Amino acid sequence: MEREGEVLFSRLVAQMHTLWKQELLCDIHLHVQDRVIAAHRVVLAALSPYFRAMFCSQLNESHQPTVTIQGFSYPVIYMIVEYAYTADIPLNEDNVQNILHVASVMQIESLEHLCTQFLAERLNPSNCLGIRELAQSFGCYDLQTKADSFCEDNFSKVSQNEEFLKLSANQVINLVARDALKVRTEEEVYTAVIGWLEYAAEERAEDMVKIMEKVRLPLVRWEFLMGKVRNHKLFTNNDQCRQYLQQARAFQASSYHPDLNNFAFNEAVLLAQPRIGYGATDFLYAVGGETTNRELITMVEGYNPVSNKSTELSAMPTARRSLGILIVDNMIFAVGGSDKGAAVSTVEVFDIETGVWKTRASLCRPRTSVAAAVLEGQVFAVGGHDGQRALSSAEMYDSDTDCWNQTAELQTPRSMASSVCLKNRLYVLGGYDGEMDLRSAEKLDSRLAEWLPIASMHDSRSMCGAAVLDDKILVAGGSSGAQCLSSVEMYNPSSDQWTVLQPLTSPRRGLGLAVIGGAVYAAGGHDGKKYLNSVEKFNMYDQGWTVVGYLAECRGRFGFA
Known part of the structure; x- marks a missing residue:
């Protein structure tokens, strides 16, 4: 019976459409832009409260044969x-806005939904x-709400488009x-704001102070702050903007001088709260x-060095130590390692x-x-x-x-070595050859497809950490024979x-070394x-290290990226 009802309804609708196409039994004519559309009042009234009010009331249109739609x-x-x-x-991209406008005025909810769904899918x-x-x-x-969330989630790309450059000051x-x-770093927000201000520099000059007030300058990297920000004309010509710069400098200097406490520092603290999105x-x-006790763990944590908060994530399926970790296309590769002493060939991937x-x-x-790294998108x-x-x-x-595939x-031969990629070259540094810890290092040129030696390090080291900073390779910690190293x-x-830098605050072997926001962090190790869970940051200001936080778990010989 239900199926028969559906068939009957479909037939009725089809017949109504046929009557309309043939202009039979039509009792209303809509006059639009000097043209006429014939229709049935009952159908239009059923579609829209706008037409229902027009035809089912005491208005003149309720009994007129022709109605003008303006x-x-x-x-x-x-x-x-x-x-x-x-x-x-x-619906298409050329007509959807006009159709949505009419649907909104005429309160056609089903059509509004179709239009908004169409637009939401094409954000x-x-x-x-x-x-x-x-x-x-x-x-x-x-x-x-969906469009607003999209703007937040993709702010850096959004800010590079003309729509952003044409926003009002209050909208920015x-x-x-x-x-x-x-945003990955606050530098992205600063760059977006500068782009907006320079798009119409003269007429927007009066807005720069109130907009720059919302940029969290204390969170930008020191090098960026003292390079691009300090030398920009906004900060050389405007007293208030110079004050924002001074606040940011005072806050960042507090990392090197913990006893620093002045007005500029206190003001900067309010602007140094990390964004949730960061x-x-x-x-x-x-x-x-x-x-x-050398217990193997599966725990995975995401550590935010700005907020000093650690978030526990989905545990790795198999407990392993001495594994290689790398990130490519928002995927964390966990490569090889050992489980309870036996080397494994296991590879697992975590979708962030x-x-x-x-x-x-x-x-x-x-x-x-194993040493693991990404070279030109290849793992x-x-x-x-x-x-x-x-x-x-x-x-x-x-x-x-x-x-x-073998390459x-x-x-x-090297185990317990570290690896990084820099300018289309894969570097493998130090390690253990089965007899001794190594000072030597090699690089793979992707064009030559062969390994070539580079200058040896000052210290022999295995289980060390390596990271790239400003087109240079920084190596820290590790083991040299029986000695646990703090050298960098x-x-x-x-x-x-190779140049010797200030040592870590404590010796660390089996540590993690990684870069985030243009800064190098050393974590964990033995x-x-x-075992340690402390995290220290390399300060470009004085080439030294400062403990800035803690992982949730003490660990060594772990993956870190």
């Missing part, structure tokens, strides 16, 4: 009348601000003041490893956005204490130990076929020379007596 185009009204008979309308950095404004003007609050202030902006997109990730671990193809051979697993010997072999992952071999040195590829 302010709208004939093609749009015709499509809406046809929609009343078919529940179908050919992109170049149109989201316009769609947000359109939705606000028509009272489409769901669409307005509303955006950049938000905690929810998802913490959502920029974590340092600590994965697996070993802790007290979904929080889900997935298995990938295993390595060609087991590798613990490499280099050296390591297979349970019998230190390895010189290396493998590269093919994401299209989900398999690993060029190291000149020297930096390699300049241009001169092929100091020769115990």
Whole structure:
């Protein structure tokens, strides 16, 4: 019976549409832009409260054979009348705004929903601000909320489009003041604001102070602050902007001089609260490893160095230490390692956005204490130990076929080495060759597909950390024989020379070393007596290190990126 009712209803609708197309039994004619659309009052009244009020009241239009519709185009009204008979309308990017306007005025909720859904599915950095404004003007609050969230989630790309450059000062202030902006660094907000101000420099000069007040200058990198910010004409010509700069300098200097406490510092503290979005997109990730009594752990945590907060994430499926960790396309690769002493070939991938671990193809051979890095988008697993010997072999992952392939071999077998990529070259530093800890290092030139030696480090070291900072390679900590190291040195590829820097605040072997927001952080490791969870930051200001926070778990020989 229910099926028969559906069939009957479909037939009735089809017949009504046929009658309309043939202009039979029509009792109302809509006069639009000197053209006429015939229709049935009952159908239009059923579609829209606007027409219901017009035809079912004491208004003159209720008994007139012709009604003039003003302010709208004939093609749009015709499509809406046809929609009343078919529940179908050919939306496209050229007509959707006009159709939404009419649907909003005529209170056709079903059509409003279709239009807003169409626009929401097509949100992109170049149109989201316009769609947000359109939705606000028509009272489409769901669409307005979606467009607003899209602007927050993609602020850096949005700010590079003309829509952003044409916003009013109050609209820019509303955006950049938000905690929810998802930006990797505050430099992105500063750059966006400067771009907006310079787009119409003369007429926007009076707005610069109230807008710059919302930029959280204390959170930008020291080098950026003292380079681009300090030397910009805004900060050389405007007293209030210079005060904002002084506040930021005072706050950052407090990292080097903890006893600093003055008015500028106290004012800056209010602007140094990290954005929620910053913490959502920029974590340092600590994965697996070993802790007290050499217990293997699966715990994964995301550490935000700005807020000094650690968030526990989905645990790694298999407990491993001495694994390689790298991040590519928002995916964390956990490569090789050992479980309870045995080298493994396991590879697992963590999707940062979904929080889900997935298995990938295993390595060609087991590798613990493996060096892993990304070179030109390709994932490499280099050296390591297979349970019998230190390895010189290396493998590269093919994401299209989900398999690993052998690639060029190291000149020297290395386990417990560190690796980084810099300017299309993969560097492997230090390590253990089966007999001794190494001072030597090598680089892989992707064009030559062979490993070449570079200058040796000052200290031999294995289980050290390595990171790239300002086109140089920084190496810290590790083991040299029985000694646990706190020493730090930096390699300049241009001169092929190593320079000794200030040591870590404590010795660390099996530590994590990574860069976030243009700053280097050293975390965890073992100091020769115990496992650590402290995190220290390298200060470019005095080339020294300062403890700035703590991981949730003491751990060593873990993955860190």
